[in-house]
Amino acid sequence: MGAILQVDQVYKYFGGVKANENISMTVTQGSITGLIGPNGSGKTTLFNSIVGTHPIDKGSIKFEDKEVSALPVPAVAKLGLLRTFQQTRIYGKLNCIDNMRISAKPSRDNLFSVFSAIPNELNDKAEHLLSFVGLYQKRKLRAGDLSFGQQKLLELAMALMNEPKMLLLDEPTAGINPTLINGIINRLIKVNEEFGITLLVIEHNMRVIMSLAQHIFCLAHGQLIANGKPEQIKKDQRVIDAYLGVQ
Amino acid sequence: MDFLIFQIPILMVQASIDGILLGILFALIAYGMALQWGVMNIINIAQGELVILGGYIAYFMYVIGIHPAFGIIVSPIIMYFVGWSLYKLVINRVVDRDLFISILATFGISILTQQLMNFAFGSDVVIAQSNFGTTMLFNYMVTIPNSKLFAAVVSIIFAILLVLYMRRSKLGRAIRATAQNPRAAKILGVDTEKVYAATFGINAALCGVAGSLIAITFTLHPYVGLPYTVRSFMIVIIAGLGNLPGVALSGMGLGVFEEFSDYIFGTEFRIAAVFLLLVFILVYRRFKLSRKREYLK
Amino acid sequence: MNQKAILYLALLAFGIAVPFMFPAYKLQISIMWILVVLSLTWDVQGGQMGYNTFGNIMFFGLGMYICSSFQIGIFFPLAEWTASGGEKTFIHTPTQFFQGFFIGIIFAGIIPALVAAIIGYGILGLRGHYFAICTLGLAIAAGELAGGIELVGAGQGMTSPPWPKNIGDTELRSEFFYYICFVLMISTFLFLRWAYTTRFGLVLNAIRDNEDKAEAMGINTMRYKISGWVVSAFFVGIAGGLMGNMIGYIEPVETAFAGRTFGVFMVVMAILGGKGTLWGPVIGAIAFHIFKEGFWTFFLGWQYVALGALIVIVVIFFPEGIMGWLREKYPDRFGEVIDEEDRKAQVELK
Numbered sequence A: 001m002g003a004i005l006q007v008d009q010v011y012k013y014f015g016g017v018k019a020n021e022n023i024s025m026t027v028t029q030g031s032i033t034g035l036i037g038p039n040g041s042g043k044t045t046l047f048n049s050i051v052g053t054h055p056i057d058k059g060s061i062k063f064e065d066k067e068v069s070a071l072p073v074p075a076v077a078k079l080g081l082l083r084t085f086q087q088t089r090i091y092g093k094l095n096c097i098d099n100m101r102i103s104a105k106p107s108r109d110n111l112f113s114v115f116s117a118i119p120n121e122l123n124d125k126a127e128h129l130l131s132f133v134g135l136y137q138k139r140k141l142r143a144g145d146l147s148f149g150q151q152k153l154l155e156l157a158m159a160l161m162n163e164p165k166m167l168l169l170d171e172p173t174a175g176i177n178p179t180l181i182n183g184i185i186n187r188l189i190k191v192n193e194e195f196g197i198t199l200l201v202i203e204h205n206m207r208v209i210m211s212l213a214q215h216i217f218c219l220a221h222g223q224l225i226a227n228g229k230p231e232q233i234k235k236d237q238r239v240i241d242a243y244l245g246v247q
Numbered sequence B: 001m002d003f004l005i006f007q008i009p010i011l012m013v014q015a016s017i018d019g020i021l022l023g024i025l026f027a028l029i030a031y032g033m034a035l036q037w038g039v040m041n042i043i044n045i046a047q048g049e050l051v052i053l054g055g056y057i058a059y060f061m062y063v064i065g066i067h068p069a070f071g072i073i074v075s076p077i078i079m080y081f082v083g084w085s086l087y088k089l090v091i092n093r094v095v096d097r098d099l100f101i102s103i104l105a106t107f108g109i110s111i112l113t114q115q116l117m118n119f120a121f122g123s124d125v126v127i128a129q130s131n132f133g134t135t136m137l138f139n140y141m142v143t144i145p146n147s148k149l150f151a152a153v154v155s156i157i158f159a160i161l162l163v164l165y166m167r168r169s170k171l172g173r174a175i176r177a178t179a180q181n182p183r184a185a186k187i188l189g190v191d192t193e194k195v196y197a198a199t200f201g202i203n204a205a206l207c208g209v210a211g212s213l214i215a216i217t218f219t220l221h222p223y224v225g226l227p228y229t230v231r232s233f234m235i236v237i238i239a240g241l242g243n244l245p246g247v248a249l250s251g252m253g254l255g256v257f258e259e260f261s262d263y264i265f266g267t268e269f270r271i272a273a274v275f276l277l278l279v280f281i282l283v284y285r286r287f288k289l290s291r292k293r294e295y296l297k
Numbered sequence C: 001m002n003q004k005a006i007l008y009l010a011l012l013a014f015g016i017a018v019p020f021m022f023p024a025y026k027l028q029i030s031i032m033w034i035l036v037v038l039s040l041t042w043d044v045q046g047g048q049m050g051y052n053t054f055g056n057i058m059f060f061g062l063g064m065y066i067c068s069s070f071q072i073g074i075f076f077p078l079a080e081w082t083a084s085g086g087e088k089t090f091i092h093t094p095t096q097f098f099q100g101f102f103i104g105i106i107f108a109g110i111i112p113a114l115v116a117a118i119i120g121y122g123i124l125g126l127r128g129h130y131f132a133i134c135t136l137g138l139a140i141a142a143g144e145l146a147g148g149i150e151l152v153g154a155g156q157g158m159t160s161p162p163w164p165k166n167i168g169d170t171e172l173r174s175e176f177f178y179y180i181c182f183v184l185m186i187s188t189f190l191f192l193r194w195a196y197t198t199r200f201g202l203v204l205n206a207i208r209d210n211e212d213k214a215e216a217m218g219i220n221t222m223r224y225k226i227s228g229w230v231v232s233a234f235f236v237g238i239a240g241g242l243m244g245n246m247i248g249y250i251e252p253v254e255t256a257f258a259g260r261t262f263g264v265f266m267v268v269m270a271i272l273g274g275k276g277t278l279w280g281p282v283i284g285a286i287a288f289h290i291f292k293e294g295f296w297t298f299f300l301g302w303q304y305v306a307l308g309a310l311i312v313i314v315v316i317f318f319p320e321g322i323m324g325w326l327r328e329k330y331p332d333r334f335g336e337v338i339d340e341e342d343r344k345a346q347v348e349l350k
């Protein structure tokens, strides 16, 4: 299968901090790919570069063979490349249903559709997806009143509502009650298999990423130090060193 | 529009000197604004009213026969307590909340103070005569009222004293620590409540000094506070918080800009020029940042 | 018929009957409808979108000047009218008056809306307090500039065309303006009520809650921000045009770009009633107007002290406003909790 995302020699510095240095990676269409690395190794920065949160210093990022590194955030999202945030972001004062309704891709999107009605069918879809992530009963509560873990799930459901082609997930299990983690893994696999969405997942929890991803990239100090199948990564000395803090 | 100033170079000298002297005063007020903004994260729209109120104290002394220059001692003392009380009454309830709440609450204080000053001192434009005389330069082509020189020197002295106080004194260090990281300061035993009250008091005292200087060099009127607020805001966003040389430089830059704009567009457009400059600076910054896909924070 | 429809009809009937029920208060209530418009449109930015603006008063002043300038300018030389005493030289016939009025009102809406569209891209790219202070700067600069333009009377201001002499008395005049104000208020309310049910309303709320997230979800937020400002500018501009005609006299900083009065009022009213709700700004405007009219005479000379204190008190102790307080008290009435299942869910959460 072809590549859906190609990151080619991407650099991103913040002043003196080399957050990303010469990163090249390819994500295969339809796969679940992992991105691991110790804290501060530049994973979130790479996500930000891919979806256009900030311009990159050098390099190229292609989504479905289209150069996206110069596009602003909404334009990248409209191509079908979405991300969730490490520090969960939802619309706190809106209820869950409205959070979902506003996340759907509008059928028309131009100056004249600013005042277009929101189709009623969306409610069914929203409720369906909310029950998929287990939030159906909380659908009428304000999203800001949900617990952190529930907000993460809501954010995932919102992303699914938009029907992206590819989804970048920033630590989907961080801060979540360990008993719920298996549920999340199962759902992510379902998202990948049933909805056909390519996933690129940043994950800290080794167990999670090993059971989820088919291919893993590992960052340390802003550089790509290894990539391969989970079994290879598990044994890779550089990865072990990076995680143990050996320089 | 009038470009006379560019045809007669000596006017440029006059405008630059006036502007720099004025700008030093602006910088003093802006320093106070940066202080409270940095330490307690509030934007004080009533800053200008504090200045004018401080000025009226000097004016009051002048009216009862004391030389208004002594206002630079009396006014900050009184204003410190005004600031401290304002903090205890209102400001302590808006720290830690949305910035707009502090903007609106201090806006309310500003409206209220304006009318109170109107009651107390009338709505006429007043000035406290210092009788300091004038200095002539370049063969009588450039005139500088000595009161303006006095104002600039006093401002600089107070700024230096304040910097030393911030470095050396216990309270000053506590204020600086709180500005860096309020939570850590609290854990280390700093009484942030006291620090905030003192910061607001010190800011008001600075406004008191600046106000007394304005009373002897320019004019006072109950409703001219807002432009001083906007000037300090502008200076702070150009220079950044906690950058005293930057504040001084941008203050002088602003002063020179205003004097030049007086010559070019006319005095009646002076306030418009100040406010348009603010809009221009903000929008310019916004476009500059948006190229990096960032926004003013 | 459901309760809501009855409520709406009763309010409508009240609005229509006011000139007959309280003939002495026609002007007062006309101004109240204007205040409702200002409050409702401020809330589009301040409440629904979370962009606290001090600048909407600019559209008010703009509308005021534009309306009168058109009313005069299409029949007479404007410069001569605004020259001292000039307005006495020219007299509008009734036809001219009404033609001019309607053309003026239309442009009083359209031109501020265009201005909002043009400057929106620059200004609405600012966030939080930078936006608030920038719009404050714009509004004050606009007033100061208007005070320097000779064509519209500079600092002296200008008069708007007086009501034509030969058609009815001042009673008719105030009834005429009353109904126009009422229609403007109803149109603004109904328009926003509808707009908030569309994508527009939800996107505005999304921007308020997390603008970065909205962009990350593919929403072109700038388009919605500008649209919202254009809507506000349109209705506020018309309100300004009307107000200029009702007062009969335009002064740059006291009546037109009246930051110290209407400019502050609109913020206070919306917050008092409850930001980000449809009815909040309406209730806030009415409550504020009653407070103001009741106490303004009582506080004679102390109005601004009272206003300043009111702002401080509302902002500190009552930031959620009347509607927010009601929502706290009766959450189920606001659709937050409806069936038992959800109630349980909420208990579980707490």
Ligand SMILES: Nc1ncnc2c1ncn2[C@@H]1O[C@H](COP(=O)(O)OP(=O)(O)O)[C@@H](O)[C@H]1O
Binding pocket: A014, A017, A018, A019, A037, A038, A039, A040, A041, A042, A043, A044, A045, A046
């Ligand atoms: N906006 C920013 N400005 C300055 N430095 C940043 C910014 N974002 C990230 N960094 C720095 O870049 C490095 C990588 O951070 P990040 O990508 O968040 O790491 P990770 O997600 O792998 O934990 C860190 O040293 C961080 O401090």
Ligand SMILES: [Mg+2]
Binding pocket: A043, A044, A045, A086
């Ligand atoms: Mg991260």
